[in-house]
Amino acid sequence: MELRLVLVEPEGRVNFGYILRLCRNFGVGDICVVRPKFDLRDPEVLSFAAGGASLVDSVRVSESLEECLRGVDYSVCTTAVAGASDDYLRQAVSPWAIPLLVPRGSKVALVFGRESVGLTRAELASCDLISTLVTPSDYNVLNVSHAVAVYLYELSRALTTEAVVGERCSSDYVRVLMKYVESLGTALKLSQDEVSAVKHSVAKAMLTKPECRALYKLLKGALALIRRSPQQE
Incomplete structure (x- = not known):
């Protein structure tokens, strides 16, 4: 670090x-x-x-x-x-x-x-x-x-070994996830504090690459569904 x-x-x-x-x-x-x-x-x-x-x-x-x-x-x-x-x-x-x-x-x-x-x-x-x-x-x-x-x-005193087995998600990938969280928060009319809380939760999750990919698909799909819903038209 x-x-x-x-x-x-x-x-x-x-x-x-x-x-x-x-x-x-x-x-x-x-x-x-x-x-x-x-x-x-x-x-x-x-x-x-x-x-x-x-x-x-x-x-x-x-x-x-x-x-x-x-x-x-x-x-x-x-x-x-x-x-x-x-x-x-x-x-x-x-x-x-x-x-x-x-x-x-x-x-x-x-x-x-x-x-x-x-x-x-x-x-x-x-x-x-x-x-x-x-x-x-x-x-x-x-x-x-x-x-x-x-x-x-x-x-x-940081540990010399990773706390999670498997390759960790890159910071660039996490930034992409954060952008989707922000977009979803806007679409769902969440408060800025609520959006920040979700972003902090993602940062604390110690995500591996496969977990990042799964979360990316979930967030992207949810945002697409919301944008296609009649209420968003």
Whole structure:
């Protein structure tokens, strides 16, 4: 798994410095930052980055999350608010499950939100997977640099063998399935949250190639039937 770390509108110089240090610790050189609220080369940042200070020169600054997600196979948005039974969008997986769900060799964007309010619902909906940290207490809101540390550690322990026997479905094929899910959602007048929930379910399914082909036929056939129905004319 190849990681890209994405930070959306980071607000704290100290946190960003610590995150650069963590990226150096875990060998993450692909870092994209959306509209930072401070100068990335601020002396305070470089001081807390310690041995990771050299990474600041390779950090990409973007105007949108969409730009930071270009070129990856899968994206994982993190949130402290997850699991509510009535919220389609916030059905999440633990960090240790990510390497099991994503095919080996994939390029994965790991997205962290603002220190103050996290990620918006629109930003969460733009990701393939939603992930959260489960803690023994009822308070799982971590400092962002601490959360990054936990995720990078868990992902560094990725299994060396696949969790599924058989060749996994390619990311390009999964993207095609996602497009059909979106089209079906539009035809059935589902809400955006419901469509996102179905897309997240597909991303979590660990589909093999034969399973992808079967699901493709099902989605394509269902969409064709709906479009031919009298109500669609």
